[in-house]
Amino acid sequence: MTDNLGISNLYENDISEIAQSIRRFLDEVIQKDKLVLPTLKMSRHAIKGLSEIILTGSGQSFYTAQAMAHNTEMLTDLPTYAIPSALLKGTRGVLYRDALVIAISQSGENADTISAVKRAMGNSAKVVAVTAKDSTIAKMCKSKVHLTDCDTSLCTFQNEYLAVAMLSMYLGEALGCMSKINTSVSLRLAQMLPGKLSFTPNSEKELQNVADFIGKFDNIVFCGYSTDEALAQAVAEKFRLIAGKTAFALPIYDIAQSCLELKNTLIVPIVSNSASTPIVMPYIDAIKYSCADTIIYTTKNIAHDCEITDGTVTVDDSIPLFNPITLATVLQQTILELEVNTISISNSDQSA
Ligand SMILES: N[C@@H]1[C@@H](O)[C@H](O)[C@@H](COP(=O)(O)O)O[C@@H]1O
Numbered sequence: 001m002t003d004n005l006g007i008s009n010l011y012e013n014d015i016s017e018i019a020q021s022i023r024r025f026l027d028e029v030i031q032k033d034k035l036v037l038p039t040l041k042m043s044r045h046a047i048k049g050l051s052e053i054i055l056t057g058s059g060q061s062f063y064t065a066q067a068m069a070h071n072t073e074m075l076t077d078l079p080t081y082a083i084p085s086a087l088l089k090g091t092r093g094v095l096y097r098d099a100l101v102i103a104i105s106q107s108g109e110n111a112d113t114i115s116a117v118k119r120a121m122g123n124s125a126k127v128v129a130v131t132a133k134d135s136t137i138a139k140m141c142k143s144k145v146h147l148t149d150c151d152t153s154l155c156t157f158q159n160e161y162l163a164v165a166m167l168s169m170y171l172g173e174a175l176g177c178m179s180k181i182n183t184s185v186s187l188r189l190a191q192m193l194p195g196k197l198s199f200t201p202n203s204e205k206e207l208q209n210v211a212d213f214i215g216k217f218d219n220i221v222f223c224g225y226s227t228d229e230a231l232a233q234a235v236a237e238k239f240r241l242i243a244g245k246t247a248f249a250l251p252i253y254d255i256a257q258s259c260l261e262l263k264n265t266l267i268v269p270i271v272s273n274s275a276s277t278p279i280v281m282p283y284i285d286a287i288k289y290s291c292a293d294t295i296i297y298t299t300k301n302i303a304h305d306c307e308i309t310d311g312t313v314t315v316d317d318s319i320p321l322f323n324p325i326t327l328a329t330v331l332q333q334t335i336l337e338l339e340v341n342t343i344s345i346s347n348s349d350q351s352a
Helices: 008-030 042-048 059-074 112-122 137-142 153-174 180-191 200-215 227-243 274-290 299-303 322-352
Strands: 052-057 079-083 099-105 126-132 144-146 219-224 246-250 267-269 297-298 312-315
Touching: 008 052, 008 137, 008 153, 008 180, 008 322, 052 059, 052 112, 052 153, 052 180, 052 267, 052 274, 059 079, 059 099, 059 153, 059 227, 099 112, 099 153, 112 137, 112 153, 126 153, 126 312, 153 180, 153 227, 153 322, 200 312, 200 322, 227 246, 267 274, 274 299, 297 299, 297 322, 299 312, 312 322
Parallel strands: 052 079, 052 099, 099 126, 126 144, 219 246, 219 267, 267 297, 297 312
Antiparallel strands: none
């Protein structure tokens, strides 16, 4: 592989930036083994009065909202919905005083999300922003969780997801749904995430082979269930934008036979949570039965427990809450391997 432009190094830096920004964020919110969110100006009384949570955002930030909705519901035991900010800004009656709107925005400047926050505030709902410090949305909201700065769009999903996960854990503890011991074990597991995000030359070589394989297909359809459905959407967009591939996402239960029979199409299921495997495995079996070629992105334990022995890319396990972070990173690393390929080819084309 030629790389006269030093592009591989650039990408290595990008991926290691994800680990660094996760570490920086955790250093700020974990103090003496406790979760502290000093910019969250909500009393325990106000948290206990909540009746529902709405996660909102636009584009990639909406995918984070969707990916976290089920987990936030699990952590807080409150009905939780993900609504795109472009929809939320136009609603009338969804928002009540005891609803909490969590507005997610990497830049804090997205026009739809700003309007959705205004709408929520106008209806007297409580609003917490998960966004960049000093941004418009941060300034609008009394309560916020600041995202760590990151130079590349590769960190967006991981940074936002982790921030909303920490916020949800904090709310869960205040609501009495999460014990102190559970929180402290989860925090320790979160601190192990940066260590799980490095790629050895060996794993990079394997991903390079996967990328070579993926590169042969005209279309890629990512699919998943619940959180993984959102992860599939986030990743498909990055495959389109970064690698210029024709990539789409579907809920795994919507992968119809007609889709499996598409020519030159690779179906890529993503499975991050072992609790969903009873639902997901029949679909994966159907996909494997109908398509000779699939690649499943999952964790080592899930692959082992479900006896998925071939055609997998696996990551080290964490708790289901954090697995999407490692899976998103390995999927992005695959894109970068594809991208280096594409650029190498156009380089040699130019010199020919
Ligand atoms: N095209 C961009 C997306 O790439 C981005 O994900 C979205 C949300 O941006 P932010 O997270 O800054 O609110 O805005 C636009 O739609």
